[in-house]
Amino acid sequence: MIAFFYETDFLIPNEELWKKWILSAVEKEGFQTDEINYIFCDDEYLLQINIEYLQHDYYTDVIGFQYSEGNSLSGDIYISIDRIRENAIENNVSFEKExxxxxxHGILHFMNYKDKTDEQAVEMRNIEDKYLSFFDEIN
Known part of the structure; x- marks a missing residue:
């Protein structure tokens, strides 16, 4: 199950389409979902989580807390809509694409993809691009 929650005035359009896309990516990677919660928030909300739980005092676009065991994914993924807007402008892409x-990106971490090293970051970006191309097809 995938659920969307909102701690800001943003609402994701056509939630079912997005959920279908996420589930498809999870299944293609050989996993299944148990309970995945996406929480959309603003910069300050996510900054407080970053400070309190990770001891990082800086803004970020996404933080995930994974509770998974085996191939059944479970966890909470917090996303700053403020960061998404700024990143979209900086990267010259649409808000929706970002x-x-x-x-x-958040759920790929739950599927054991890392991005700490340059090599891992390249692999992560490649797999993101793969699933973004699928999103373009269904959108």
Whole structure:
């Protein structure tokens, strides 16, 4: 099950389409979902989570807390809509495309993809691009 929650005035359009896309990516990677919660918030909300739980005092676009065991994914993924808007402008992409990138990025971490090293970051970006192309097809 995938659920969307809102701690800001943003609402994701056509939630069912987005959920279908996320589930498709999870299944293609050989996983299934148990309970995945996406929480959309603003910069200050996510900054407080970053400070309190990760001891990082800086803004970020996404933070995930994974509760998974085995191939059944479970967790909470917090996404700053403020960061998405700024990143979209900086990267010269649409808001929707940047939102999709961050949504898939968060759940890829739950599927054991890392991005700490340059090599891992390249692999992560490649797999993000793969699923973004699928999003374009269904959108």
């Amino acid at each position: 939102l999709a990138r961050v949504i898939i």
